Amino acid sequence: MAKITLVEAINLALAHELAHDPAVVLLGEDIGPNGGVFRSTVGLQERFGEDRVLDTPLAESMIAGLAIGMAAMGLKPVAEIQFSGFIYPTVDQMINHAGRLRTRTRGRLSVPMVLRTPSGAGIHAPEHHSESNEALFAHMPGVRVVTPSSPRRAYGLLLAAIRDPDPVVFFEPTRLYRLHKQEVEDDGEALPLDTCFVLREGRDITLVSWGAMIHETLEAARVLAETGVEAEVIDLATLSPIDYETILESVARTGRLVVVHEAPRTAGLGGEILAEVAERAGYDLAAPPIRVTGYDVVTPLFKLEHEFMPSVNRIVAAARRVLEG
Amino acid sequence: MPSIVAHFDVPLVRCLDAEGRVVGDLPPLASDTETLRTIFRAMLRVRLFDTKAVALQRTGQLGTYASCLGHEALHVGIGSALRPEDAFFPTYREYGTQLWRGVKMSEILLFWGGDERGSAFAEQPHDFPWAVPIGTQTLHASGAALAFRLRHEARVALAIIGDGGTSQGDFYEALNAAGVWSLPAVFVVANNRWAISVPLAKQTAAQTLAQKAIAAGLPGVQVDGNDLLAVRSVLDDAIERARRGHGATLVEALTYRLSDHTTADDARRYRSKEEVDRAWAEEPLVRLRRFLTERGLWTEAEEKRWTERCQEEIEEAVRAYLATGKPSPADMFDYTFATLPVGLAAQRAEALAAVEAAPHG
Structure with missing residues (x-):
């Protein structure tokens, strides 16, 4: 089996669903002959035709709004927003309609759509191309938020997102698009949503992260292991709704918790996870938990992006503080 | 001298004047007496329903309600022009359309009475529920029309929007998409002159709202929205055109909001009695009644x-x-997702326990 990158895994999952479900339609800017600015849809229009892979006019609210109308009429649209910094015009459609339609109509209408977007910093991109804005969407009732951290999880989670009967916002970490390769079998097997993945087992401390930061977090766990500290690393994967059971079970064993995310700290998901753990398992904690996050600043242009993003050193230092606390 | 590279016209269609006199070409519907009588009955029915709904709100038996007074020809015109398999995307006062398409009076009251079950529409499977955010529904109509086109279904999506709504970006984005893909959609602007308290002159400098179609490559037509025969004439053409795969149309229907914006509004704060009196002389029931009675x-x-x-x-x-x-x-909780997530199930139990502990808050 050939090893493929995360972006190739996305392409593989999209091709699989286009081939197996006639209701699946892709729409977005430059996703046709150009194959998407990150090449995630390369070859798909050629293979499946212009009625399955649609280049849209340049308007993000329109892309989300069209997808809602299409989904409510029985299609399964997979819409692409070109960069996460361009996703804000979709917020109105996603919160006011995508997440509400099932509730408002008591299930008469539903919105089985996926809104895919590249996300995060670290690839020397221009302004508005490096934001991590998952918390905005995690605050929307009725909307799922999912992000993969490896080619295999990208394939399995995207299949699950497309097959899910409710709207899913799917953040694809641009830094991981081509970072490394993994064997991915095109078997059509979806991974479960609403479930964390334990990527590394450990008894001493629980590190929770998602998306691209999983890689710094795993590296931090390796560094900690050199001094005999065994860290458990949990990939959140579905950012809303969160699988707290896996996190609580881990914290009950380790008594120590660090949450790592690239998005700004205030009102980020790290605070949410710390609050839930404090409420439900505060007495399991041997030390105050810590967040390692992007700062509450404008995502800087790329000369400073590595100072903005949590580094392995910051994660290791935070873990040591929690271990000593 | 610059050369003219494009030239556009905006036609205005009228059939009956305010007194019911014939002032333009009559559509075939004018001689379909049974249908015309059915339509007039529906206009009267929604007028009576609307009056009752306002009275319910005034007596504390209904929440804030958006009246449709003065829009009956337009709304019933839309309802009667669409086929059951078509899809309708309302704003929040198109009861004349909705009643025609199977929505129940009790459901409309439930919605304004603060109950989502009002949008569950027992006998209307696919029409969208009310869209309060302004303009967003036009994109849903384009999306639905795109779905119809991709599946080769001979169905039409019709969205209605107010004059204020035409200032929204979503409106233009919806027209543009419909133009690019030649979608089977019809967009109706109910130009009732007032967006709550803001008059049309402060909404746009455009001479007509129909001309907003031109930038999207669509035909734009103005019609007397209080003239049922003109409304049907224009809509029948637009819907037929869409159904045949010839693309979308923007219809600007000139009407007047005879009521307050909603029952929470007092239009006397921003418009004169004289203006409203003049508008009453143009209202839609009188002229169709006279047209029918005289025949x-x-x-x-x-x-x-x-x-x-x-x-x-x-x-x-x-x-x-x-x-x-x-x-x-x-x-x-139960309709937030198709299947209740674990964390939401816990909040559901929490809510039910709180209600049980203190049933009256």
């Missing part, structure tokens, strides 16, 4: 009988609405 197709006695029948139906709907208890607090 022996409608009588005062018939109107009395029909009114009584409608009043009975409305009273029955009000009884059904008032007899509908509160939804279970569990309902807040």
Whole structure:
């Protein structure tokens, strides 16, 4: 089996669903002959035709709004927003309609759509191309938020997102698009949503992260292991709704918790996870938990992006503080 | 001298004047007397329903309500022009369309009575529920029309929007998409002159709203929205054009919001009695009644009988609405996702326990 990158895994999952479900339609800017600015849809229009892979006019609210109308009429649209910094015009459609339609109509209408977007910093991109804005969407009732951290999880989670009967916002970490390769079998097997993945087992401390930061977090766990500290690393994967059971079970064993995310700290998901753990398992904690996050600043242009993003050193230092606390 | 590279026209279609006199070409519908009588009955029915709904709000039996007074020809015109398999994307006062398409009076009252079950539409499977955010629904119509086109279904999506809504970006984005893909859609602007308190002159410098179609490559037509025959004439053409795969049309219907914006509004704060009196002289029921009466197709006695029948139906709907208890607090959770996530199940249990511990808050 050939090893493929995360972006190739996305392409593989999209091709699989286009081939197996006639209701699946892709729409977005430059996703046709150009194959998407990150090449995630390369070859798909050629293979499946212009009625399955649609280049849209340049308007993000329109892309989300069209997808809602299409989904409510029985299609399964997979819409692409070109960069996460361009996703804000979709917020109105996603919160006011995508997440509400099932509730408002008591299930008469539903919105089985996926809104895919590249996300995060670290690839020397221009302004508005490096934001991590998952918390905005995690605050929307009725909307799922999912992000993969490896080619295999990208394939399995995207299949699950497309097959899910409710709207899913799917953040694809641009830094991981081509970072490394993994064997991915095109078997059509979806991974479960609403479930964390334990990527590394450990008894001493629980590190929770998602998306691209999983890689710094795993590296931090390796560094900690050199001094005999065994860290458990949990990939959140579905950012809303969160699988707290896996996190609580881990914290009950380790008594120590660090949450790592690239998005700004205030009102980020790290605070949410710390609050839930404090409420439900505060007495399991041997030390105050810590967040390692992007700062509450404008995502800087790329000369400073590595100072903005949590580094392995910051994660290791935070873990040591929690271990000593 | 610069050369002219493009030239556009915006036609205005009228059939009857305010007194019901014929002032333009009549559509075939004008000689379909049974359908015309059915349409007039529907206009009268929604007028009576609307009056009752306002009265319910004034007596504390309904929440804030958006009246459709003055829009009856447009709304019933849309309802009667669409086929059942078409899809309708309303704003929040198109009861004339919705009643025609199977939405129940009791459901409309439930919605304004603060109950989502009002949008569950037992007998209308695919029309969208009310869209309050302004303009967003036009994109849903384009999306639905795109779905129809991709599946080769001979269905049409029709969205309505107000004059204020045409200032929204979503409106233009929806027209543009419909133009690019030649979608089977019809967009109707109910130009009732007032967006709550803002008059059309402060909404746009455009001479017409129909011309907003031009930038999207669509035809734009203006029609007297209080003239049922003109409304049907224009809509029949636009819907037929869409159904045949020839693309979308923007219809600007000139009408007037005779009521306050909603029952929470007091239009006397921003418009004169003289203006409203003038608008009453143009209202849609009078002219169609006169048109029918003069041709022996409608009588005062018939109107009395029909009114009584409608009043009975409305009273029955009000009884059904008032007899509908509160939804279970569990309902807040049970339709958020197709399957209840674990964390939400815990919040659901929390909510139910809180209600049980203190049933009256």
